[in-house]
Amino acid sequence: MGPQVALLVAALAGCLLPARSCVTCDRRVVAALDALEKEYLPTHLAPERHREVMEKIRQTVRNFRDLPDLEDTFMGVIDEATMETSVLSFLRSVRLIRNSDIADDTFVNEFSWMLTLEKAAFRGYVTRFQREDFCPNKCGTMLQLLIWCSNCKKQLHVCRKSRDCGVLQINVHETEDLILDCELDWHKLSQGLTYYSFYRVWGSDSETLVSEGKRPTLIKRLVRPEDAGNYRCELGTERSGPATVIRFEVTVLPQRIFGEITSKSSTFVTQPSTTETQSPTIRTQSPVIGTEAEEIWGDLSPTLRPSECSNPKNVRTGLLIGLLLWSFLLLILGFVTGILCFRSGMVIDSIKSRYHTEMAAAPRDQAPESQLSPSHVLKVPKDKDTGPSHK
Template identity: 40%
Template sequence: MPWVVWLALWALGIPGDRGCLQCDPGSMRLLRELTGTYLKQQLRGDPELRERLEALLQRSLKGLAELPIGTHTFMGVIDEKTMGEVAAHFRRAVTRIMENDFKDGQLFNEVMWSLQALKEAFTNLMAQFQREVFCPNKCGRMVHQFIDCWACKTELFSCNRNLSCGKRTLQVHQDDDLILDCALTWHRASYGAKSYRFYREVGGSEQVMVTGPEAFLIKKEARANDSGRYRCEMLNAKGWVCSELHFQVTVTPLPGNSTRPPAPLLLGPLTLPPPLSSPSPPGGPGDWTVWVIIGSSAGLVLLLVAGCAWVYRRQQRMPEEDSDSPGGQVKT
């Protein structure tokens, strides 16, 4: 059986004596429980096998730090998230072994299988760590907070690239907002407080416009004289420049005019159409109709009064005419 153990050691690549899992206290407590009480109880009849399994477990975990250093494998450091995933995988495997009553060869096979699965999981997680976490910046200076797998200490690591992150060309219509965006995708993941400083080139030299925590600079209602060259810097908590962007801004005038035409002025008094129910204004057609009706009524009344007066006077004069006629007699 010894040759199988050493074959496993070779497959895991574990000649070293330090590993990332030794930096996780929970994993180390579980490992001591596995190599102590559990193996002594399960392999009491085969002390040689128990000793070899204990050595295999110890050296396998420490040997994870000896994987080939490269872009897709391991760099000797690990972040807290990846460390938590590796530790969780190890604890699940050990717990599964201890919860079952494995004996002798079956126990040995389960331990071997678990160690091989642990190595594969660690390799895959470290490849993901390399792609997504470790130095993803293509430019600038990015600061990480990682766990050193050799010293088990949290330290700051700097990923240094060219500070210049390129040039952007912006075209803005006059009276629109001019927005300078200094943020890069890796800025948020870079460790520590950050600030941004914006410059404008005037007369061949740069002048500081603003410095603050915001990655955006907004100029309301851009004018033609806002055209020109700008630059922004991202600074870390120590004031070191971590990245810079250049901008070439062109403000285009409005078509046909250099300025936006003003709103037309309001000329003359404000007039509103009369409501439907309002009377006709004086002198309109409605006035003549009223006066015709009034005149006709008054004429008719005067005619009636004159007729009545004439009839009354006629009746008063008739007796006088009878007494004055010849041969007239007065009755007594």
């Protein structure tokens, strides 16, 4: 509540100066209002109403600073992002009114309604800023650049909170890389920051500077057991002392001996090497014993994909396709057989017809033996020598 009270007092003091709206601090808004008065009104409004209407418009814009229905008291300050959003919205609405080419009372009513909507939108922008973007640091000291609507000046506001941002527990295996990250989300939004300094803490009153620079991380390659201990990261500012202080408690675990499964796929990764090898399918001579072996093979078992044939849907689909293929094949065979049978009947009838034709055309003397008369049969004399002898 302290920073808000200070800003409120400053805003009340600024009321002694000529009151100004936040959006009128931007030159683009002032230029848009001047162009409206000098270019648009003379051609779309009666001359005797120019001054009255323009004064009402300017007074309404100045009243953007009066937000009595705001949930939190408006402190009279906004950041550059909120200012840009409000200005662009205002300029867009003015451009739409001018492009509509309306005049006289229609113009006055439409412009008055537009200003009402823009003031409500500005109230929403301010509410979001005061809830989320005003002093967003949860710890440490942040220098936030704000715009004071009373005089349109940009000034640094110090958001002071506890510099101690807590302790982080870091576990790392021997011969692997130790990474200490000191950056917080609001560091990139803060002004006047200097360097990140990492210290190795040896005791209550002893520490050694390890590194210093713009980078928010400390990377130590191939850590050893003697690298375990306490570390401290400090982010400095130009004039307000340390912005944040983060402490790390590093524990160096024994070196990884066995392969680690990186995912559900059947691959092993050995540290610190990044080479991946295919997991063996033979379980003999495994270096893993007892529970560890069961865990590894238990993790590997889900990677075996079941055969697609085991899926009942696939089985039914295959049977149906096979049945259709066989039915189609049998249909073709039946069709071919029918054609062949029909063709064979025609061939037989043709042969019979040709045979009868040839028989009718043959001469009489060539009649078959069965048609010869008995008188034409030659009698062969019996051989006297071949028969039996009679005494």
